[in-house]
């Protein structure tokens with residue numbers, strides 16, 4: 001039976017995906033992996049909000065989302081970025097379908113911290129039937145990180161957290177964060193090949209892992225399970241798998257160093 005890999009493509013990399021990245025994706029598909037993509041788009045949302053002179057700020061790494069901000073976030077995520085990626089995949093020879101996390105009940109959420117963040121969601125459940133059907137039929141689902149509450153309100157969701165919830169929900173064997181760096185770097189800017197949750201905590205404490213890397217490693221650690229034994233941080237501007245060998249940083253459960 002084929003295994004599932006979830007890729008989270010960050011907003012920092014969605015416009016810079018290289019030919020070798022798509023070659024790696026082809027290798028995965030031809031090795032019988034079922035592929036699903038969840039994307040971000042933070043920089044594009046910020047750019048559009050600035051152009052429209054709508055104020056935007058972050059609280060604990062998440063965008064404070066008013067109704068005006070949500071309207072633009074949904075427009076950019078489910079419109080601009082989702083169509084950009086879906087079209088690009090189609091152009092590169094993949095069958096892809098773009099959906100929003102609000103479609104088909106895919107992502108259900110509750111308010112994360114209504115007082116401080118406004119319309120921001122924390123995913124509570126993932127309805128996988130539609131995306132599973134798509135993958136079974138050879139399509140790559142491309143998901144925008146928006147969710148619905150039980151009372152049908154749309155909420156903005158941090159893409160790292162949305163991707164982690166989806167990886168868990170679909171029972172993915174592999175979960176890759178595709179970003180603008182080739183992996184987690186140590187204090188000497190060398191890419192770390194394998195890292196455990198304990199080492200991650202140490203590097204956050206030493207402020208070697210900072211900023212946008214923190215939600216990634218925290219989501220990675222939270223996603224590690226008996227099914228998903230390996231989460232990776234990889235680059236979108238180069239090959240992330242060659243001859244079955246994955247390149248980047250592998251985040252593995254304590255003491256386990258696994259082969260690709």
Ligand SMILES: Nc1ncnc2c1ncn2[C@@H]1O[C@H](COP(=O)(O)OP(=O)(O)O)[C@@H](O)[C@H]1O
Pocket residue numbers: 009010011012013040178179180181183184185186208209210211212213214
């Ligand atoms: N130890 C680290 N190793 C690599 N990148 C790091 C590290 N600490 C912080 N970062 C930062 O994390 C960034 C990736 O996070 P982010 O910009 O949020 O990406 P994305 O748009 O893919 O979600 C890198 O560009 C880098 O500046």
Ligand SMILES: CC(=O)N[C@@H](CCC(=O)OP(=O)(O)O)C(=O)O
Pocket residue numbers: 009010011012039040041042043045061062063073120121145156157158159160
């Ligand atoms: C609540 C929240 O912060 N939502 C994010 C959703 C996009 C995202 O996470 O994009 P990246 O992966 O490019 O950062 C935002 O509005 O920017």
